[in-house]
Amino acid sequence: MLFFFGYCKFGVEICEDLWAPVPPSAMLSLEGAEIILNLSASNATIGKGEYLRSMVKQYSGSNICTYVYCSAGAGESTQDLIYSGHSIISENGTILKENQKTIDNDYLLICDTDLGKIRADRRKNKSFKDCQVFYEKITEKITTIYCGDEKIKNSRANGE
Numbered sequence: 114m115l116f117f118f119g120y121c122k123f124g125v126e127i128c129e130d131l132w133a134p135v136p137p138s139a140m141l142s143l144e145g146a147e148i149i150l151n152l153s154a155s156n157a158t159i160g161k162g163e164y165l166r167s168m169v170k171q172y173s174g175s176n177i178c179t180y181v182y183c184s185a186g187a188g189e190s191t192q193d194l195i196y197s198g199h200s201i202i203s204e205n206g207t208i209l210k211e212n213q214k215t216i217d218n219d220y221l222l223i224c225d226t227d228l229g230k231i232r233a234d235r236r237k238n239k240s241f242k243d244c245q246v247f248y249e250k251i252t253e254k255i256t257t258i259y260c261g262d263e264k265i266k267n268s269r270a271n272g273e
Contacts, residue, residue: 115256202224
């Protein structure tokens with residue numbers, strides 16, 4: 114699903130979607146999502162942080178979007194798995210913010226992202242526009258949820 118909130122469109126992935134050969138973020142971005150949120154419970158392993166960092170950078174760059182990855186924290190670890198709480202915010206191939214502790218819990222990761230630049234870069238990028246046309250039949254199946262929009266309030270009032 115794609116969410117439209119005010120002036121921003123965002124899509125949500127769940128954990129393993131990031132690791133898919135063709136992740137939902139690709140289709141969500143082609144349908145207009147400027148921000149992708151990945152809500153994850155990916156266990157921590159040696160070397161995974163750097164690999165994850167490179168994937169988030171790559172997906173934010175190829176989708177020309179802001180990609181926000183947030184993993185389960187240390188408080189959610191068990192005897193079998195350790196969750197690091199690793200979180201990353203990347204915009205168009207550049208990491209803007211990342212938590213620095215190896216194992217983290219109870220924190221906020223906040224930064225600004227330039228949606229105007231993302232929109233302008235998408236308008237200029239021929240490959241992105243070509244993909245939007247090529248995958249149009251697939252992306253038209255994505256459900257868009259309008260949050261806080263008068264259009265929704267009016268359509269409900271009219272029984273639509």
